[in-house]
Amino acid sequence: MTEGSVVAKSVAEYSYPNNETQIQFVNTQLDRVLTDILNDTNNLKNISQAFNSSGAVLNGISFHQPTITNITDLKPFINCSQLANYTAEIDNGQWQCVGPCKTNPDYCHQHGICHNDIHKGPTCSCFESSLEQFYGPQCDLFRRGPGFYGALFGSLAAALLILIIIVIAVIVIKKYKGVWINSYDRRLSAFEEDFFDFSDTGHNKTSRGSEQQPQMKATV
Template sequence: MNISQAFENVRIQITNITFQPTEIRNIADLRPFVACRLGFANYTEELSDGSWKCVGPCKQYPDYCHRHGECFNVQSGPICLCYESSLEQYHGPQCERFRRGRGFYAALFGALGAGILLVLVLIVVIVVLRRGRWNIDKPPARRLMSLNEDFFDFTQRDLGPYHGSSPVYTNTDLIDEGCPGVFSLHLENVDTT
């Protein structure tokens, strides 16, 4: 077709073409004859390991996904599949945006809850130890006096035929030793008039 146009569009029939041998000193000399026509966008020719290869943007630009995702060459151009974990997530066309994952917040609030619980336990232990030391400093009779006020002996006693058949419950602090099973109040300091 080019020869026909050179001779003013005369019909030409070529039966034999002879080319002179070309000397290729460097494979880079073939650059004008190499073209990437694979139907993929942004593919370019690259000389690699002594041969020409069609290379997509993912290989040309290793940081295309900002090292937060995996790059894939598709027909429309490069796309990124962003990395995700329970602690962090990357998103955006080139994985350039960052947000915390659910696991990060779960760990954060779990640690805060455990810290608060630990502080509460420490406060309770300190209060108990201080009260225990306060009771240790008191003389034994005084410590027991606070217990005796609330101590009741709820064992049944059979008082015999004088008090009927119902059992009698006794308060050991208020029992008069002379009459077992009968409550005897100590009213020496009480005005009973």
């Protein structure tokens, strides 16, 4: 340096990004990158022109000991209080404000879809069908749908109808069977009377005729 030279000190402050990879870059590689940039001839020329100087020279770069060594050290600076029921968690190497739907997958008891509302907190859209319906703040309540009762009463009505048909069929069959048996008995009785009755046959008349013939007496 010559007499009359101006020594300019500059301080640069870097904000740590919310990313583990970039934090490591700031702590381990930034000094080398800045040194290469400030030692570049074109960059030094631009600096000289900015100070109306004939030439600028880089005396050196110094870094303070980093206060943030990894992503977990950023936790005190993460604030999720403006989001209802959100909590801070590390996801893919960075801090995120995560809602209850992600931290508690069973919030709706697997019976609905969970939605994170940044103002009201988590809400559930419960599943429902014609046969069953889930309801409640967390879909933890259950009731049968109108379709279930329709199917139930329809099945009972069908079963009752079948039972009535069976009863009627049994009654008709018994009645028909009774009529057939009575008819058969009458036919059988008439057959027996006709088959075993010999009172009007010709054999009996002949016998009676021979019995009525006069007897001849012999005289001596």
